[in-house]
Amino acid sequence: xxxxxxxxxFIDYAAFGVSPENLRSLRALSGIWRAAVLxxxxxxxxxxxxxxxxxxxxxxPQMINDVAWQQRWTQAWYKxxxxxxxxxDMFGFFxxxxxxxxxxxxxxxLQVSRVQLDLFAILRRSVVAAISCAxxxxxxxxxxxxxxxxELSAMRTFRQLAENGRGAAVLSASMVNRRALSHxxxxxxxxxxxxxxxxxxxxxxxxxxxxxxxxGEWLLLLxxxxxxxxxxxxASQIRRAFGHPLVLLSGRGVSLDVAIGAAMSPEHxxxxxxxxxxxxxxxxxLQSSNEAFAMYEPRMQEDWQRRHQLAEELREALRKDRLTMxxxxxxxxxxxxxxxxxxxxxxxxxxxEWVPPPLIVEMIEEYGWRDQFTDxxxxxxxxxxxxxxAAGVDVRLSLNLTAGDLLDTDLPExxxxxxxxxxxxxxxxxxxxxxxxxxVDRERGLSVMSKLRDMGIRLAxxxxxxxxxxxxxxxxxxxxxxxxxxxxxxxxxxxxxxxRIVRTIIDLTHDLGMISLAEGVEEVGERDxxxxxxxxxxxxxxxxxxxxxxxxxxxxxxxxx
Numbered sequence: 001x002x003x004x005x006x007x008x009x010f011i012d013y014a015a016f017g018v019s020p021e022n023l024r025s026l027r028a029l030s031g032i033w034r035a036a037v038l039x040x041x042x043x044x045x046x047x048x049x050x051x052x053x054x055x056x057x058x059x060x061p062q063m064i065n066d067v068a069w070q071q072r073w074t075q076a077w078y079k080x081x082x083x084x085x086x087x088x089d090m091f092g093f094f095x096x097x098x099x100x101x102x103x104x105x106x107x108x109x110l111q112v113s114r115v116q117l118d119l120f121a122i123l124r125r126s127v128v129a130a131i132s133c134a135x136x137x138x139x140x141x142x143x144x145x146x147x148x149x150x151e152l153s154a155m156r157t158f159r160q161l162a163e164n165g166r167g168a169a170v171l172s173a174s175m176v177n178r179r180a181l182s183h184x185x186x187x188x189x190x191x192x193x194x195x196x197x198x199x200x201x202x203x204x205x206x207x208x209x210x211x212x213x214x215x216g217e218w219l220l221l222l223x224x225x226x227x228x229x230x231x232x233x234x235a236s237q238i239r240r241a242f243g244h245p246l247v248l249l250s251g252r253g254v255s256l257d258v259a260i261g262a263a264m265s266p267e268h269x270x271x272x273x274x275x276x277x278x279x280x281x282x283x284x285x286l287q288s289s290n291e292a293f294a295m296y297e298p299r300m301q302e303d304w305q306r307r308h309q310l311a312e313e314l315r316e317a318l319r320k321d322r323l324t325m326x327x328x329x330x331x332x333x334x335x336x337x338x339x340x341x342x343x344x345x346x347x348x349x350x351x352x353e354w355v356p357p358p359l360i361v362e363m364i365e366e367y368g369w370r371d372q373f374t375d376x377x378x379x380x381x382x383x384x385x386x387x388x389x390a391a392g393v394d395v396r397l398s399l400n401l402t403a404g405d406l407l408d409t410d411l412p413e414x415x416x417x418x419x420x421x422x423x424x425x426x427x428x429x430x431x432x433x434x435x436x437x438x439x440v441d442r443e444r445g446l447s448v449m450s451k452l453r454d455m456g457i458r459l460a461x462x463x464x465x466x467x468x469x470x471x472x473x474x475x476x477x478x479x480x481x482x483x484x485x486x487x488x489x490x491x492x493x494x495x496x497x498x499x500r501i502v503r504t505i506i507d508l509t510h511d512l513g514m515i516s517l518a519e520g521v522e523e524v525g526e527r528d529x530x531x532x533x534x535x536x537x538x539x540x541x542x543x544x545x546x547x548x549x550x551x552x553x554x555x556x557x558x559x560x561x
Contacts, residue, residue, distance in 0.1 A: 013129045022122045026061040036101035049080045079273045094127045154211035154219045158272035169231040169264045171220040172279035175256040203237050231262040235293045259286045263296040323347050326546035330539045333531045340396040344546045370404045382422040393556050398430040412451035426456030434462050453478040482509045486520025
């Protein structure tokens, strides 16, 4: 049973038999619950963390189904837990509050209505669901899977150092390589955390501590740090050590990508939660750079807040279908007719700002919304296919898939269901895949590709020549089309080397029975050269920029005329 949800809710009350209607009914207990919580809270003394947690808990009957409140309540619990408020204390606090509310409501009544009993049963189950969620997300001191101390243990250790007046630094270290890890056996994956912990501990001082953080993350606590030079040195040693493959018990070596953020106390915060969050923000800042280490700076909090706000808007845009797709023509070089168009993602925020598509996709992957986005993407593509056919526009539509999509064994079934719903032939659609996506898990990706191809979906290899392809590998893929990257097209008219590359790709494509399509064509000289080389189709500003649906229909009709 899980008590957390990935999408619309933060706490899964349904797992405890509580429906949304049940949660709304708890508002009837607001006044009684508030009085009971305040009465019980008097016995726990006063401190800022407890007052924040108590304030969040007072709102429970009215706000319990609000995702933002659930997040604030859980964060308040983490902060309080870091100051020594144990899980047993939490259960005791809520049990006493519920008992107090029952006593205030029922008093000496000999008979109690069924509605009132049901309300308190719902309240109890809801509280247990929330506490269970806090336990899962907090990863109580020891993880049962690997037996290593977790984040709450790190917070307690930090609190003890602070109480003794000892400064400390925290490193948030991420060590992942999803492409490499996908090839490990179950036994190798199970042994990996312990091996990583041992190697990290060997690189640190005896008094330093290693804790398990979030997925793929390690929290390193360095006591008695006097200057930034010490965490910088520790990070440098870790990066240097992991510059060599980690040897598993099986003898296999696996290379890991290392990113480390650091924060210090008291410079960057006074409590464990602040310091850990600061170290994570420093690590998160590395996503937009080629660096492997960063020390926390106050501006990172502002950057994170902007990104968090953007993520909230993106989440809302996904839920309310506010993303859109533009169409860019794909033109036959010889006939200059338009047999196809690529669908390109676009999103304009409420303030009028257009968000770069790569950033949209990056955030979708980061926040775990890929499944929701892919579902929207495919349904939108099919809906546009129907609307284009109704407008008399006969084109094949291309859309881009991610590495995650290519590994999703449920994707072919989703596509088949959508095609049946919209009553469209699969041959009207082309899925574009990058070379790097195909390299993540070749066997699994090839299985998904073959199923799509068997359905009639056409497959294209995007940005050919910029990744990892070998000729022998290329010949084994069920592809219909190869897209020549713009970087070769741009340099083709001025570089003999680029011209040879483009000619080779076109000849190879034809030898394999595929269609060649050049991207980013903007000049007449580029078009003429591609025509002379025998390229089949071109895409770029020379014929048309990405355009909204109505503009594309008008462009197509004008070209046909």
